[in-house]
Amino acid sequence: MAEVADPRLEIRGLEKSFGGTRALSAVDLSIAPGEVHALLGENGAGKSTLTRIVSGVFAADAGSMRLDGKPHAPRSPAEARRAGIAIVHQEPAICPHLSVAENVVLGAEPARFGWVDRARVRAEAGRALALVAPELSPDAASSSLGPAEVQLVTLARALAQTDCRLLILDEPTASLAAPEVERLFEVVRRLASTGIAIVYISHFLEEVERIADRFSVLCDGRQVGSGAIAGTPATRLVELMTGQTLEARRRREPRTGGEVVLSARDLAGTRLPVSASFELRKGEVLGIAGLVGSGRTELLRAIFGLDRVTRGELRVRAELGPASPGRRLAQGVGLSSEDRKREGLAEALSVAENLTLSKLPAWVRPARQASAARRLIERLGIKTAGPDQPVRALSGGNQQKVALGRLLHHEVDVALLDEPTRGIDVKSRADVYAIIDELASQGKAVLVVSSHFPELLAICDRIAVMHRGRLAAATPVAELTEHRLMLDAAGVG
Amino acid sequence: MKKLWRAPWFGPLCAVLAVYVLFALLAPDTFPRTANVLTMARQTVIVSLAAIGMTLVMIQGGIDLSVGSTVALTTVIVARALDGGSGPWAAAASGVALGACVGAINGLLVTGLCLLPFIVTLGSMSALRGAAKGLANEQKVDADPKGLDSLMALPGGAQGGFLLPTGVWVALALAVVFAIFLAYTRPGRHVVAVGSNLETARLCGVPVGRITLMVYVIAGGLAGLAGVMEFSTLTVGDPTDSIGLELEVIAAVVIGGASLSGGRGSIAGALCGALLLTEIKTGSTHVGLPNWVQEILTGAIILVAMALDQWRERGKGAG
Numbered sequence: 001m002a003e004v005a006d007p008r009l010e011i012r013g014l015e016k017s018f019g020g021t022r023a024l025s026a027v028d029l030s031i032a033p034g035e036v037h038a039l040l041g042e043n044g045a046g047k048s049t050l051t052r053i054v055s056g057v058f059a060a061d062a063g064s065m066r067l068d069g070k071p072h073a074p075r076s077p078a079e080a081r082r083a084g085i086a087i088v089h090q091e092p093a094i095c096p097h098l099s100v101a102e103n104v105v106l107g108a109e110p111a112r113f114g115w116v117d118r119a120r121v122r123a124e125a126g127r128a129l130a131l132v133a134p135e136l137s138p139d140a141a142s143s144s145l146g147p148a149e150v151q152l153v154t155l156a157r158a159l160a161q162t163d164c165r166l167l168i169l170d171e172p173t174a175s176l177a178a179p180e181v182e183r184l185f186e187v188v189r190r191l192a193s194t195g196i197a198i199v200y201i202s203h204f205l206e207e208v209e210r211i212a213d214r215f216s217v218l219c220d221g222r223q224v225g226s227g228a229i230a231g232t233p234a235t236r237l238v239e240l241m242t243g244q245t246l247e248a249r250r251r252r253e254p255r256t257g258g259e260v261v262l263s264a265r266d267l268a269g270t271r272l273p274v275s276a277s278f279e280l281r282k283g284e285v286l287g288i289a290g291l292v293g294s295g296r297t298e299l300l301r302a303i304f305g306l307d308r309v310t311r312g313e314l315r316v317r318a319e320l321g322p323a324s325p326g327r328r329l330a331q332g333v334g335l336s337s338e339d340r341k342r343e344g345l346a347e348a349l350s351v352a353e354n355l356t357l358s359k360l361p362a363w364v365r366p367a368r369q370a371s372a373a374r375r376l377i378e379r380l381g382i383k384t385a386g387p388d389q390p391v392r393a394l395s396g397g398n399q400q401k402v403a404l405g406r407l408l409h410h411e412v413d414v415a416l417l418d419e420p421t422r423g424i425d426v427k428s429r430a431d432v433y434a435i436i437d438e439l440a441s442q443g444k445a446v447l448v449v450s451s452h453f454p455e456l457l458a459i460c461d462r463i464a465v466m467h468r469g470r471l472a473a474a475t476p477v478a479e480l481t482e483h484r485l486m487l488d489a490a491g492v493g
Numbered sequence: 494m495k496k497l498w499r500a501p502w503f504g505p506l507c508a509v510l511a512v513y514v515l516f517a518l519l520a521p522d523t524f525p526r527t528a529n530v531l532t533m534a535r536q537t538v539i540v541s542l543a544a545i546g547m548t549l550v551m552i553q554g555g556i557d558l559s560v561g562s563t564v565a566l567t568t569v570i571v572a573r574a575l576d577g578g579s580g581p582w583a584a585a586a587s588g589v590a591l592g593a594c595v596g597a598i599n600g601l602l603v604t605g606l607c608l609l610p611f612i613v614t615l616g617s618m619s620a621l622r623g624a625a626k627g628l629a630n631e632q633k634v635d636a637d638p639k640g641l642d643s644l645m646a647l648p649g650g651a652q653g654g655f656l657l658p659t660g661v662w663v664a665l666a667l668a669v670v671f672a673i674f675l676a677y678t679r680p681g682r683h684v685v686a687v688g689s690n691l692e693t694a695r696l697c698g699v700p701v702g703r704i705t706l707m708v709y710v711i712a713g714g715l716a717g718l719a720g721v722m723e724f725s726t727l728t729v730g731d732p733t734d735s736i737g738l739e740l741e742v743i744a745a746v747v748i749g750g751a752s753l754s755g756g757r758g759s760i761a762g763a764l765c766g767a768l769l770l771t772e773i774k775t776g777s778t779h780v781g782l783p784n785w786v787q788e789i790l791t792g793a794i795i796l797v798a799m800a801l802d803q804w805r806e807r808g809k810g811a812g
């Protein structure tokens with residue numbers, strides 16, 4: 001392992017267990033000032049646990065940390081913050097009853113003798129927001145923000161910290177679209193050039209290759225490799241992370257869909273979408289590309305009956321009529337939400353209960369529930385202590401698999417997937433793609449929303465682009481490129 | 494105008510005025526008279542003081558069921574103190590201090606043992622009631638009020654005060670103080686943050702434990718002050734007094750726009766809620782409605798207030 005001369009952060013022999021699960025064992029890490037250090041690893045490898053220890057959320061069981069040579073053992077997030085550590089946690093969250101500006105400065109409000117200096121709050125928050133989300137007003141209420149905007153607010157919160165020495169970004173781009181990612185990268189590069197050390201966690205290797213200088217790979221809580229990004233091919237990184245080589249995805253044979261199972265004509269919601277028409281056929285995967293806030297999620301919600309439809313018509317097979325989630329599920333239409341924390345999962349319930357929630361028999365037999373769950377756990381490769389473990393204790397990626405698993409258990413004919421691979425590692429992402437493929441080849445219809453355009457190109461048969469609430473006609477993937485999608489999504493095509 | 498409509502206290506204030514007009518029309522000879530309005534203001538003081546503290550607790554995401562028992566215990570303590578020779582100020586101060594101690598114990602149990610506030614204060618509600626009865630030998634404690642009774646006396650008497658009884662002014666002043674505290678100070682904003690999303694607040698370095706403790710101490714102290722006012726009204730220490738007061742206080746706070754899940758609440762709204770409850774009680778008596786109608790009416794008003802609030806909140810999301 002390449003040693004850094006004067007590391008900003010140096011970690012030696014860090015260990016952490018949760019009950020019986022060993023999350024970290026003997027991890028060493030050193031990061032130089034001005035370096036962007038990618039922390040890689042599969043779901044559940046221990047990346048977030050490491051960042052939580054550095055940022056004072058948990059204490060380590062053993063091992064030592066040094067920040068600029070001084071021992072670093074924060075007993076609380078506040079203490080870590082005072083030591084100069086800024087962090088964006090993996091599950092971004094805000095206080096919905098505070099304004100955007102108050103959320104940005106939360107915990108570090110500029111105040112004189114306890115009086116909050118409102119002008120400075122606005123100014124500081126405005127400055128931080130301008131870096132990553134210039135369109136978000138500091139005075140806006142934060143209760144109605146979507147996941148991407150929440151993510152941007154938490155990024156601004158970390159950037160507002162002026163005395164920052166080490167910035168940790170735990171999957172900051174999981175719910176962002178390309179333009180926001182570009183803006184973030186610009187900020188990261190600028191911060192790095194001023195000497196701030198940056199830990200960057202992401203499952204998108206192409207992002208890592210663009211932004212990071214060095215990397216460390218965790219596998220099952222152990223550090224299995226580190227080095228310079230330049231000169232390390234992506235395939236090698238994947239090999240380190242998974243312990244196996246992943247063959248490159250081949251371009252599938254084009255599928256032709258069967259009869260139409262879901263169709264919309266000029267569909268409009270209260271605010272979004274403005275107008276959407278499409279036909280989804282049996283045995284095909286239709287992708288919806290677009291920027292954050294373009295109305296993709298709102299479209300899925302309207303289809304599933306979560307939001308009101310104000311105009312247009314929506315048919316499931318030949319059936320018209322009012323939509324409600326219950327009716328849609330009965331019709332075999334299932335939705336996997338992009339916001340698994342708030343909508344996707346009942347976090348306090350077990351894995352088995354979450355998987356079987358939408359299709360419980362009148363008389364619940366726990367043994368059956370568990371065996372059904374075990375089958376899905378195996379099929380999806382969910383890393384869990386067992387069907388009884390609460391979903392809360394799973395790593396982000398594994399939680400996402402549970403959310404998808406529920407649709408499989410329900411045996412839906414039409415799957416509406418909103419960002420189905422959010423926070424999922426390379427290998428699991430391949431697993432999810434395989435599951436989507438399998439669904440389509442079994443004659444099910446899949447509608448996928450994703451901010452990650454290469455993903456859409458890899459799994460979809462046709463892709464329609466949404467721009468400012470309007471859905472354009474779908475195009476077969478063979479005629480599309482990532483560049484084309486990017487232009488259409490930005491509305492400059 | 495839009496801003497006014499969105500203010501959490503706007504709805505409750507409208508309700509107070511509407512109910513006032515209603516009873517003024519139904520009982521034009523008695524209800525709108527100055528003496529009656531003053532009486533209602535005076536009767537609202539105790540619930541109002543406790544409601545200020547309860548608003549803080551509920552915004553923080555907790556609840557305090559021990560308010561009624563604290564008030565009863567305070568009347569006994571104040572009576573015993575006066576009886577034992579303390580002056581009126583010392584007796585009043587000991588009442589408030591006792592309330593704050595009760596709050597501190599509640600707060601420490603919530604933060605230290607990670608118990609649910611509902612459970613903790615359910616326990617202290619019973620324990621404090623018992624303590625009050627024990628301390629009073631299960632009977633009323635008579636004591637010379639030594640002037641403490643003037644706190645709640647109507648003006649026009651010997652030392653009339655500014656038109657309203659001193660207690661009303663105290664409640665109003667504290668309401669203003671704590672409303673400013675909530676809106677403009679760092680600990681005040683942290684109360685909202687903790688109630689809104691405890692985990693995020695903790696990750697952002699908000700001292701969650703200290704904020705929680707503070708909120709219960711304030712609520713306890715205000716309940717103690719309410720107890721002093723109650724003694725001033727009764728002029729005896731009564732261990733069986735104020736049974737069920739906590740529910741009335743919670744109702745006032747909820748009518749005032751607070752949410753049981755935290756993050757939301759308004760002190761001005763809670764005062765309006767308290768006033769509304771008094772109006773209904775007094776008005777029903779003036780109109781000659783029996784007690785049971787009054788109770789049904791109160792329940793209905795709470796439900797209507799909640800429904801309206803919910804409707805308004807949804808409007809916000811769309812707008």
Ligand SMILES: Nc1ncnc2c1ncn2[C@@H]1O[C@H](COP(=O)(O)OP(=O)(O)OP(=O)(O)O)[C@@H](O)[C@H]1O
Pocket residue numbers: 018021022023041042043044045046047048049050090393394395396397398423425
């Ligand atoms: N609070 C907790 N209680 C119990 N187990 C936990 C807890 N937090 C994490 N774990 C376990 O520790 C391991 C490491 O989890 P961690 O969240 O650090 O993974 P990760 O590398 O961040 O994964 P992902 O890419 O999915 O976010 C997992 O096996 C997880 O189940």
Ligand SMILES: [Mg+2]
Pocket residue numbers: 047048049090170395396
């Ligand atoms: Mg993680």
